[in-house]
Amino acid sequence: MHLPTPLKPLAAILALAVCPSTASATTLVHNVSGYQATATELQRFSALAFDEGKVLATGDFRELAKRYPDADRIDGRGRTLVPGLIDAHGHVQELGLLQQRLELRDLGLEETLAAIEEFSAQLEPGEWLIGRGWNQVLWPGKDFPTRAQLDALEIDNPIWLSRIDGHAGWANSAALELAGINRNTRTPAGGEIHRLDNGEPSGVLVDNAMSLVQKAIPAPSLQDKKEALAKAFELSLSLGLTGIHDAGIDRETLEAYRQLAAENRIPLRVYPMISVESDKLDKLLKAGHIGEPRDRLYVRSIKLSADGALGSRGAALLEPYHDRPGESGLLLYPESEILALLRLATGNGFQVNVHAIGDRANHIVLDHLETLDKERDQTPFRHRVEHAQVLTVDDIKRFPRLNLVASMQPIHATSDKNMAGDRLGEKRLEGAYAWQKFLDQGTRIAAGSDFPVEPVNPLYGIHAAVTRRDRQGHPASGWRSEEAMSLEEALRSFTLHAAYASHQEQFIGSLEPGKYADFVLLERDIFSIDPQEIWQVKVEETWVEGERVYRRAR
Structure with a gap:
């Protein structure tokens, strides 16, 4: 993955970014095409004034120049200024670790095997070859791979490669042997071990079965995690992100975050969700929230995955898969356990953010949240359904009463468009990736990317939201274009509504x-160009609390 050149070495960026502005002089950024989506309208402006890291005003340059005659002036050189973008669903540590691992995104089968072979040359004997991003839907026949294809490369190292969605993994025989997986291994609840005709494991494991291999892989150290987070911060800033909601972290990753915060090394705003798989979950929740809405690190939510993903047929459906009539997907927990975990979180004052992709998983989650609401008003929590990808139309209508946020990733629609119909059939697509149905009823969409499942660049997501086309422009008329967002709606979903989803809209978004001066300068005006070109626009500068933390190299 290409990393744009940062303004300064990472350590210098982080030191600069975390320290509040000490300058007393007001700063006036002018000669910009400014846009922001407030709760009620799209506002335009040509200048932004801020002081001590907080916004004083936006508006006409001449007016603001009179109001702040002694301000330090920065010429925006005609560029476009928007609020700092927020990714409401990403995986920060995984993004950082991937910079040193093998990425297989968008590769055909032969290209995938060639990349694995090339990458293996840099490994030490016995070292695990770890990667992610393969997608059998892109390959001839669309069949899942097997360990035989990896074994044929004659690589002695154990190999473990996560599917693009992170809900399936592909192992070679060496990895299966180290994990103790054979024909007698029982499939865990909420998972699947693909098997060959002779009963032997094929090398593909889905959802909860993945842990059988993952527990055999040496875990990154606390220092490794801190370094991975720092790398992800750097990349995110270079792409215009000033906020990230980290969708599921364990106890040690939480400790890594806390240490980075104590060291003043978090250069943007992070909203981590504590995974229900975390060690000592009860203790973590009873300890209460970490930080305040204004802080760089703010923790007040949990992440629970109710089902798997559509591409690996792990999403839990009410009716069988259209292209696999004998399968209906997987619930990762028994229904009663899902309810118990939600009750544990809300009982300790934590927002619940539940991964639900299939219509059955979404239906169950909505039922459980309604059960909790009968016991105690749940609307102040702003609970979230992460992905909210496939629902019945009737279940979509249940969101407003509970004040639920639909945490959705627009780029998933354009990535899945060639597969979703195969999995669901035409009828179920009516409630799939249905952004306008949510927006029309007043439900807030907090947009994200699900990186590194998808590229981290938020402009890719804005492009997908308004065009419903992939980056190659297909299909020309947009896939199910009646569900497309306006550009104002897309910007709001990546800014104000994302901030609302983390209880931070009083400070950012x-x-x-009075809000923090978190903003981005873009090279082109996304409101005036062909929408198909939005994904190509480059971030020129990123500012956090009135401090420039990234400048694109010339």
Whole structure:
């Protein structure tokens, strides 16, 4: 993955970014095409004034120049200024670790095997070859791979490669042997071990079965995790992200975050969700929230995955898969355990953010949240359904009463468009990737990317939201284009509504007076160009609390 050149070495960026502005002089950024989506409208402006890291005003340059005659002036050189973008669903540590692992995104089968072979040359004997991003839907026949294809490469190292969605893994025989997986291994609840005709494991494991291999892989150290987070911060800033919601972290990763915060090394705003798989979950929740909405590190939510993913047929459906009539997907927990975990979280004052992709998983989650609401008003929590990908139309209508946020990833629609119909059939697509149905009823969409499942660049997501086309422009009329967002709606979903989803809209998400001066300068005006070109626009500068933390190299 190409990393744009940072303004300064990472350590210098982080030191600069975390320290509040000490300058007393007001700063006035002018000569910009400014846009922000407030709760009620799209506002335009040509200048932004801020002081001590907070917005004073946006508006006409001449007016603001009179109001702040002694301000330090920065010429925006005609570029476009928008609020700092927020990814409401990403995986920060995984993004950082991937910079040193093998990425297989968008590769054909032969290209995938060639990349594995090339990458293996740099490994030490016995070292695990770890990677992610393969997608059998892109390969001839669309069949899942087997360990035989990896074994034929004659690589002695154990190999473990996660599917693009992170809900299936592909192992060679060496990895299966180290994990103790053979024909007698029982399939864990909520998982699947693909098997050959002779009963032997094929090398592909789905959802909860993946842990059988993962537990055999040496875990990264605390220092490794801190370094991975720092690398992900750097990449995110270079792409215009000033906030990230980290969708599921364990106890040690939480400790890595806390240490980075104590060291003043978090250069943007992070909203981690504590995974229900975390060690000593009860203790973590009873300890209460970490930080405040204004802080760089703010923790007040949990992440629970109710089902798997559509591409690996792990998403839990009410009716069988259209292309596999004997299968209906997987629930990763028994229904009663899902309810118990939600009750544990809310009982300790934590927002619950539940991964639900299939219509059955979504239905169960909505039922459980309604059960909790009968016991105690749940609307102040702003609970979230992560992905909210395939629902019945009737279940979509249940979101407003519970004040639920639909945490959705627009780029998933354009990545899945060639597969979703195969998995679901035409009828179920009516409630799939249905952004306008949510928006029309007043449900807030907090947009993200699910990186590194998808590229981290938020402009890719904005492009997908408004065009419903992939980056190659297909299909020309947009896939199910009636569900497309307007550009104003897309910007709001990556800014103000994402901030609302983390209880931070009083401090970030727009450039209204009193909020932090988190903003981005873009090379082109996304509101005036062909929408198909939005994904190509480059971030010129990223600012956090009135401090420039990234500048694109010339």
